[in-house]
Amino acid sequence: MALIEIKNFRKSFGSKAVHENVSFYVKRGECLGLVGGSGCGKSVLLRSLIGLEKPDSGNIEIDGQDITFMSETELIPIRKKVAYAFQGGALFDSSSVYENLAYPLREHTLLTESQIADKIKKQLTEFGLADALQLFPSELSGGMQKRVGLARAMMLDPEVILYDEPTAGLDPYNTKKIQELILRLKNKGVTSILVTHDMPTAIAVCDKFAFLKNKTIAEQGTIEQLKEKKDSLIHQFIEGNLL
Amino acid sequence: MSEKSYNSFEEIKGKIKEQLEFFGGTGFLIRDCFYELRRKPVQMNLLVDQIYFIGVKSLPLIILTAVSTGMVMSLQYGLGLEKFGGKPYVPRLVASTILREMGPVFTSLMLAARVGAGIASEIGSMVVTQQIDAIRALGTSPIQKIVIPRILACLISLPLLVAITNIVANMGGLAIGYYELSLDPLFYFNKVLATSNLKDYIPGLFKALVFGFFISVSGCYFGLNVKNGTKEVGIATTKAVVVASLSILVGNFFISKLFWVIEKWL
Numbered sequence: 411m412a413l414i415e416i417k418n419f420r421k422s423f424g425s426k427a428v429h430e431n432v433s434f435y436v437k438r439g440e441c442l443g444l445v446g447g448s449g450c451g452k453s454v455l456l457r458s459l460i461g462l463e464k465p466d467s468g469n470i471e472i473d474g475q476d477i478t479f480m481s482e483t484e485l486i487p488i489r490k491k492v493a494y495a496f497q498g499g500a501l502f503d504s505s506s507v508y509e510n511l512a513y514p515l516r517e518h519t520l521l522t523e524s525q526i527a528d529k530i531k532k533q534l535t536e537f538g539l540a541d542a543l544q545l546f547p548s549e550l551s552g553g554m555q556k557r558v559g560l561a562r563a564m565m566l567d568p569e570v571i572l573y574d575e576p577t578a579g580l581d582p583y584n585t586k587k588i589q590e591l592i593l594r595l596k597n598k599g600v601t602s603i604l605v606t607h608d609m610p611t612a613i614a615v616c617d618k619f620a621f622l623k624n625k626t627i628a629e630q631g632t633i634e635q636l637k638e639k640k641d642s643l644i645h646q647f648i649e650g651n652l653l
Numbered sequence: 654m655s656e657k658s659y660n661s662f663e664e665i666k667g668k669i670k671e672q673l674e675f676f677g678g679t680g681f682l683i684r685d686c687f688y689e690l691r692r693k694p695v696q697m698n699l700l701v702d703q704i705y706f707i708g709v710k711s712l713p714l715i716i717l718t719a720v721s722t723g724m725v726m727s728l729q730y731g732l733g734l735e736k737f738g739g740k741p742y743v744p745r746l747v748a749s750t751i752l753r754e755m756g757p758v759f760t761s762l763m764l765a766a767r768v769g770a771g772i773a774s775e776i777g778s779m780v781v782t783q784q785i786d787a788i789r790a791l792g793t794s795p796i797q798k799i800v801i802p803r804i805l806a807c808l809i810s811l812p813l814l815v816a817i818t819n820i821v822a823n824m825g826g827l828a829i830g831y832y833e834l835s836l837d838p839l840f841y842f843n844k845v846l847a848t849s850n851l852k853d854y855i856p857g858l859f860k861a862l863v864f865g866f867f868i869s870v871s872g873c874y875f876g877l878n879v880k881n882g883t884k885e886v887g888i889a890t891t892k893a894v895v896v897a898s899l900s901i902l903v904g905n906f907f908i909s910k911l912f913w914v915i916e917k918w919l
Contacts, residue, residue, distance in 0.1 A: 461789075483794075484791045486793075489792035496786070497783075500786060500790075500826075502784055513793075517791065517793050532818060562791075
């Protein structure tokens with residue numbers, strides 16, 4: 411059974427349609443790579459999966475629940491199990507790394523402050539950020555900000571993670587670090603959707619791909635299926651012959 | 654229809670739409686605040702932080718404005734009334750004008766500039782850097798975390814700041830009364846106490862509450878409605894200050910008129 415399912419999704423901004431008739435699904439434990447040219451609306455689609463954008467029509471189901479037109483309050487339980495890793499980290503810039511990571515725990519758990527501190531230290535060590543505990547976002551590099559954002563998204567042990575360009579603008583070392591993190595989470599059974607232009611990372615971590623073009627999913631399939639099909643759109647996209 | 658008149662028509666239509674969106678948007682924002690207040694209690698640490706930023710940190714500005722206002726009024730009334738031998742009426746006139754009009758209006762205008770701009774730019778920047786989205790994505794409410802503490806802090810701080818303005822401005826008036834108008838300080842002080850009453854205080858404090866609401870709601874509304882990058886943060890800040898200031902000045906007339914009618918009726 412699919413954990414995430416989108417059916418006939420349509421979204422427009424004013425008179426400009428961004429998506430039309432988009433449908434795909436992701437099974438539990440799978441990692442879907444959502445790829446496509448710049449500005450084709452990958453992030454809009456990803457944001458819609460946790461209700462940050464509302465579609466004009468169609469359905470979005472998470473774990474069998476139709477979240478399409480849920481209110482912000484109704485979305486709270488969904489957002490606890492579906493985490494969103496923002497492109498730039500979206501860290502609270504007036505709070506330290508510790509405060510950023512403590513935020514979801516203080517809001518949604520009954521942990522004591524010492525339990526929260528222990529969990530944060532453990533999480534930061536796992537993400538290779540043990541020394542960043544008291545730093546502020548402005549004191550972190552781009553790669554560190556992304557990793558802290560990812561660590562914060564993971565604090566509530568979500569079932570699903572939505573990654574928005576997690577490796578964009580990073581050097582090969584940090585790209586590899588993020589790649590390893592995604593793989594580690596995937597091995598723990600976390601379901602994920604990865605929006606990216608970084609095809610080596612996508613190929614390394616994704617089980618299947620959906621290619622977004624002309625407002626809809628133009629092609630989808632597993633990496634094996636796409637590897638066999640040499641004239642596929644994704645192949646052309648990787649080789650730079652297609653926008 | 655010529656192209657010029659068509660463009661003017663479109664511009665007017667756009668302005669009307671913007672106004673309607675503002676009234677509708679603030680209506681929804683207030684509704685969401687009530688809904689969130691019913692759903693979850695106010696987080697006291699956030700409220701205290703905002704009272705500190707909005708109230709305590711505004712004190713030097715408010716004190717300076719108040720003392721200057723009181724001094725200028727005392728001087729002007731003194732100069733005007735001296736010709737008719739009306740200097741003894743200066744304390745009463747200064748006190749009444751400050752308590753009813755100048756205290757709440759000047760304090761609110763200063764706060765609209767400092768706090769309204771601060772709220773709009775801070776929230777606008779949070780929108781641009783996706784921090785508001787992050788608050789939502791982490792299963793929490795920006796209304797609960799950002800908007801409600803700021804509105805409540807304004808509603809609590811402004812009447813207190815106005816009370817301080819009332820005292821400081823009258824002290825400024827007393828200083829000028831003594832040094833420039835040769836009025837006995839004790840006479841001035843007693844005159845202020847004897848002639849000021851609840852009818853002077855209540856309209857001023859009521860205005861402070863209403864103006865605090867105008868400042869915070871417009872700051873939050875324009876901040877949350879930033880969409881297209883940092884340039885809009887500046888525009889939102891300007892709009893928040895302009896709308897809050899105009900609301901204060903126009904609102905002041907209507908509240909004064911309301912209390913005038915009530916006083917006549919009583």
